Amino acid sequence: MTAVGPPRRRLADREGTLAWLFLMPSVVYILALVAVPFVLAVGFALSDVTAGDPSYDFVGFRNFDRVFDDPVFWRSLGNTFIFTGISMVLIVVLGKILANILIADFKGKWLVRFLVLLPWTTPVTLGAIAWLWMLDSIFSPIDWLLRQLGLLGAPGALFGAGSNMYWLGEPELAMGSVIAVHVWRLTPLSAVIVMAGLVAIPRDLDEAARVDGAGWWRRMFEVTIPMTLPVIAVAALFGAIFTFTDMAVVDVLTNGGPNNATQVLTSWAFFRGIDGGDVGQGAAVALFLFPLLLAAAIAILRAVRKMEVR
Amino acid sequence: MAESPSFLGVRRSRRSVLRSTGLVAAGATLASLGACASEEDPGPGGPAANPGGAPAETFTEPSEKLSGDLKILLWSHFVPSHDTWFDKFVQDWATKVGVKATVDHIDQAQIPTRIAAEIQAGQGHDVIQFIAPLSQFEPSVLDMKDITDEAVKRWGDQLDVCRKSTFNPTTEKFFAYSPGWVPDPGNFRASLWGPVGFTKGPTTWDELLQGGAEIKKSKGVQMGLGMSQEIDSNMVLRALMWSYGASIQDANERVVINSDQTVAAVEYMSRLFKETMTNEVFSWNAASNNQGLVAGKLSYAVNSISAYRTAQGTSPQVAEDIAFVPALRGTQGALAAQHVMYNWIVPKHAKNPTAAKEFLLHYTANFAAATYASKLYDFCAWDKLTPQRDGWLASDPFGSKPADKLAFLRDATKWTTNIGHPGPSNTAEGEVFNTFIIPNMFARAARGEVSARQAVLDAEAQINPVFAKWRSQGLVGGGS
């Protein structure tokens, strides 16, 4: 018989050490992918770094002066807010409706669920390329449908006598198209988030309201929506952040055109900073994303905390 | 420089996917997607070369003993057969000279981003090629004067368009080496232009307006000259400006866009738009030329021969109906931009610059093979290096009907100039190009948002700070 030593504390018993061990990946992740790029962006924005000349010279706020003098920047900033705001509202409203469909019990619900989630599982750019065809100036199937319905291409038709709508050629239509694609791709995400909230509502509550004599609309607005408000807020903010920070849709559909009508901060920062070579100014443009993202992040965290409290 | 559906798909999608999600796997998927739809894939019955038509290759012993690795980065050529040839060509040479060479082809739109990243990191490929001037990287690349001088010594004067696309007169440095380029002619549908009296297509911008308007009126087929935030629009609108005697900068890199000539060009384009085009041109993208031309929805477009080569494979009847004209004549001449301008750079951090430069000389010496492998797409910066070219153009080994359809390209150098004409292709021109100031100037006037003169003034207000900025960096001349 070998002597058995006294019981030892193992690594698995040291909760303090373990906590740090498990936290490390997230800390490294945040530092490497959030903090470092952010500091770099601030550094670049205050420098004369170009794509071809990485040597660092501090130039103060010169890049910001140039950015402020640039009408395209202001247009991009405005567009970013317009796109984000409108998309967010539509994403939440449609997401809520979709979520109701997702939780409903009917024949073929699996197929419907699959189809509903498809846009979100499709890579942004693949989806956007499909939309590029949908919105093509000549070959748009939407136009074809409108023509078949007699809404386009005939004298006195609702959308005019021209043969095409030129979705991406008209500033307003192009803006609408970009928003539509954002909504198309983010609504499933919001639907799933809202669905999680809906599923978490005890069934009793809805039934109590039914017994209490409340109709569908009253139950929706007085029970379901208030109960899922924090979740809806999260969906809205995710929608906002994804719209706000995405340039793929704009890049694929319009490249920011026509005449910068769909230019947003992210795409403009890229055209100026990488394609144009002026990294400093591109970084300055990109930095304008930061305050808003910060506000959104704080709002998300607060909404989440509210959910925990309840 | 714009090409085809596949070009568009690959260009935008890969860049965006990698940028937005970093999913290399997704990138690979899209790459293969692009490959499936590759525009130059002739498909069954497409253009195929006469057997034994490829030119013989030459080899010159390097001036010094080479060794080590050589890492080459270049675009995925619009003509896939070129890349097959190129990869073998590199390995044959590498074996002979004792270098271990690797070749990476990536989507061209990713290349500037990739170069910027490699320069920031201080490591990467030894030699990188792009299809447009790379003036913005001048501070971080080797001066290519030695190799350009060596090439001139061996083969005589380099084409002016290539020289002006690689030389910065302000710093007197060659920021790149250009052994070749691609012309950008007018493409028209013969069956549409014949009935309105232009059997051989328009030769002037006025004829373009006249015939285009007639075709639009009688056949309802519009014209496709983009005024959108993309590369084709940039090219064709510059061509129009030059032909009207207008330009962004003068030969000394001073901003001269605010001129009566520019206003005249903008006014002409507004008229052309109203009489021959639809709002489609504001949504123009890199695929629009090919799609529209091949589908018979466009009477005229400006493009390389790539759309035509696509049509040869996919719809031979359309291909037969596509004909070409050189740059259209305006009030002050007839000029077009190059469609592709090859720029090879060797970054300062390159580990094997000697091998890189020796390879470039070997590649240049065998440019005839590149021209042939690219189905007459690539043209050399030294005419004497491709003596067979005019013969090929006169009798297309890749099945043109009639066989001399491309013969007019013999004179392409006469009507081709560089971005930045009459000055050099400098960094400021590059940024103006990439922020789409010129297409937007034309579009605003054509849409009637502002007068032609106001559009020009507004464009000037955006262009001046760009030039001032790069001037203060010492890369652009023209200061007082």
Next chain:
Amino acid sequence: MAVVEVRNLVKQFDGVRAVDGVDLATEEGEYLVLLGPSGCGKTTLLRSIAGLEQPTAGDVLIDGHVVTGLPPRARKVAMVFQSYALYPHKTVLGNIVFPLRAAGMTRADRELKAKWAADLLGIGHLLARKPRQLSGGERQRVALARALVREPHVFLLDEPLSNLDAKLRASARDELKRFQQEVSTTTIYVTHDQVEAMGLGDRIAVLSHGKVRQIGKPVDVYDDPADTFVATFIGSPPMNLVPRDEQLVGFRPEHLLPVDALPATVDREKVPLAVDRIEYLSGDRHVYGTVTGIGEATRVVARLPATVDSPISAGETYDFAVARHRLRFFVAATGERA
């Protein structure tokens, strides 16, 4: 006040008959308890009456009108859920007035009514609170108040006491009974707890496997169980069943007493009990042992009240007896009364 009637009600879930042909009718203002083990279909039956489930077959009638196809709000019923189902985002007042707002009552009337209900239930001081700030008992009263304000024809209560701790449950049960007597509204009450059922119900319907086994006054259900299921489900400890020939002889533990504890005047069936264990519970003695003589030797339990103080110890055999009129006979094969 109303009469609720259920006719041949069937509710099928995925092939399982949760409610299997139930016929049932309340009387005016009656307190009817649906009692049964979990899964017996009592809650499904209640939900069918409320209109939350559509029956597979059969009809629900309220006041003689068939309401089977009608939505809950048209049935003039009020329901208190096991979880109380209070709206967590609304105040107590908001919860109570919710049904009134749905009914389109004016604001002033609503608040008057809510105050009345709240005062009746002693929660008048809590109106501004949110449900999460209330104790379990307070929540239950809010749920009751919310049910009350609508002046429903029928109250439906689904195990409203099961979320309360044992001490609170007793007093809440008492209050519930008094409350119902005060408002005298027909009430259907679902529980699996026989103590609640016995204590609250005017009548008890005992359910098992979706069928009503017996319906009757608590005393009848207890003393005269319709079958062995009722006999063993009700009563703690349950009725003893001793096989004899083709029958089962049943008697309640409290009726199995030492011979001398039974007056000689009653007709006694004497049985020897071989005692093996004794438990003391709330003053009673529970005596476990094997009886012989009355039928096959069977393990039974006798419950001796504190008033019976005959000395009994484990390992001995004693003479016990059951008053003959306390014996109940069941058919062994079916479990039904012989």
